[in-house]
Amino acid sequence: MRKLLPSLLFLLLKLSYTFAGSPFVATTWAFTQATINAWEQLNSYDLALDALTVGCRTCQAMQCDFTVGYGGSPDENGESTLDALIFDGNTMNMGAVGGLRGIKDAIGVARKVLENTQHSFLVGSLATAFAKDMGFPEESLTTNYSSNQYETWKESNCQPNFWQDVTPDPTKSCGPYKPKSTCSLRRRHPDPILTNEIPQDIPESVFNTGNHDTIGMIVMNAYGHLVAGTSTNGANHKIPGRVGDSPIPGAGAYADSEVGAAVGTGDGDVMMRFLPSFLAVEQMRQGATPSQAAQTAIDRITRKYPSFFGGIVAVDKNGTVGAACNGMDRFPYTVANRTSNGAVVYYADCKQT
Ligand code: GLY
Numbered sequence: 001m002r003k004l005l006p007s008l009l010f011l012l013l014k015l016s017y018t019f020a021g022s023p024f025v026a027t028t029w030a031f032t033q034a035t036i037n038a039w040e041q042l043n044s045y046d047l048a049l050d051a052l053t054v055g056c057r058t059c060q061a062m063q064c065d066f067t068v069g070y071g072g073s074p075d076e077n078g079e080s081t082l083d084a085l086i087f088d089g090n091t092m093n094m095g096a097v098g099g100l101r102g103i104k105d106a107i108g109v110a111r112k113v114l115e116n117t118q119h120s121f122l123v124g125s126l127a128t129a130f131a132k133d134m135g136f137p138e139e140s141l142t143t144n145y146s147s148n149q150y151e152t153w154k155e156s157n158c159q160p161n162f163w164q165d166v167t168p169d170p171t172k173s174c175g176p177y178k179p180k181s182t183c184s185l186r187r188r189h190p191d192p193i194l195t196n197e198i199p200q201d202i203p204e205s206v207f208n209t210g211n212h213d214t215i216g217m218i219v220m221n222a223y224g225h226l227v228a229g230t231s232t233n234g235a236n237h238k239i240p241g242r243v244g245d246s247p248i249p250g251a252g253a254y255a256d257s258e259v260g261a262a263v264g265t266g267d268g269d270v271m272m273r274f275l276p277s278f279l280a281v282e283q284m285r286q287g288a289t290p291s292q293a294a295q296t297a298i299d300r301i302t303r304k305y306p307s308f309f310g311g312i313v314a315v316d317k318n319g320t321v322g323a324a325c326n327g328m329d330r331f332p333y334t335v336a337n338r339t340s341n342g343a344v345v346y347y348a349d350c351k352q353t
Pocket residue numbers: 213214232233234235243244245246264265266267268269
C-alpha cells in the first residue's frame with residue numbers, strides 16, 4: 001500500500017488537473033464577435049491571457065457601441081481617452097492603463113504593463129510614452145463620429161455633464177467652472193449621518209442601455225487558468241482626467257483561479273466605490289453561486305444608489321456563469337464554451353426581487 005500511495009496521489013493530481021475546468025469565454029453585453037474571436041484563440045492555443053487580449057482587441061477595433069476603443073466618448077475637450085485592465089487569476093498580477101491618450105490598443109498596453117513591468121497601473125500621457133516605447137503607434141483617437149458627438153454636446157449647452165456645486169450653473173452653461181464656495185474650509189453641509197437608511201441617488205447619468213460603456217471579459221482555459229479584463233473609452237463628456245472603474249482591480253474586473261472571476265459594466269464613478277468584482281469573487285469563495293454573488297455585488301450598490309445603472313458577470317472556476325444588474329430591464333451577456341456552438345447571448349433580469 002505504501003508503495004502504491006505515491007502513484008495514487010499522482011493519479012488524483014492528474015485527474016484534478018485534467019478536469020480543472022471546462023474552458024469558456026464570458027463577456028458583458030452582446031459582444032458576440034469579441035467572444036467568438038476570444039474563443040477561437042483559446043481553442044487554438046489554450047492561452048487565457050492571449051484569448052482575452054484578442055477578444056478585447058476585437059471590440060476596440062470594431063469600436064463596439066462606440067464605447068470601446070477609439071472615436072467614442074469624447075471628454076470636455078473633445079478627446080477620447082482609454083482605460084483597460086488585464087488581471088491574471090493564477091499569479092494575481094495585473095496590468096492597467098487609465099486615461100490613455102493617442103494609442104488605440106489599450107488592452108495591448110495593459111498587457112505590456114503586466115508582462116514588461118513590475119508596476120500595475122500607468123496613466124495619462126506618461127502611459128502613452130510607455131506605450132510608444134513598447135512599439136505602439138501614436139495616432140489620433142478622434143473620428144468624425146466623436147467630433148460630431150462633441151459638437152452636438154457643445155451646441156446643447158454642454159449637457160449632460162459631470163459638474164456639481166460650481167458656478168456658473170452647470171445645468172445651463174459650459175463653464176469654465178469654479179467652486180461655489182471660495183472658502184474651502186467652511187462646512188456648508190453637516191457630515192453625513194452614519195446610517196444605511198439614507199439612500200442617495202444620481203442626478204443624471206449618461207450611462208444607459210444605448211451607451212453600453214465597457215467590454216468586460218472572463219476567460220478560463222482547459223487547465224483552469226482564469227483571467228479577467230476590460231477595455232473602454234469611459235464616460236461620454238467626462239471631465240478631462242477622469243478614469244472610470246474599468247481599469248481598477250476589484251472594480252472593473254477581478255479573478256482568482258482558485259475561486260472564480262467577475263467583471264463589471266455601468267456607471268463607473270459609482271461602481272468603483274464598491275469594488276463589485278472583488279466582492280462577487282469573495283462571495284463565491286464563501287460558497288455563493290455566481291448569480292448570487294453578482295446579485296450581492298449589485299445589492300451593495302443599490303442600497304446607496306437605487307437608480308444606479310450597471311451589470312456584473314460572475315463565473316466560478318467550474319465555468320458556471322451568472323449575472324445581475326440594475327437600472328435597465330435586462331442585461332445581456334455572452335458566453336462561449338464547449339457546448340455553446342459559438343457565442344450565446346443570455347439575459348439577466350434586472351427586475352427580480
Ligand atoms: N464603466 C465604464 C466607466 O465608467 O468608465
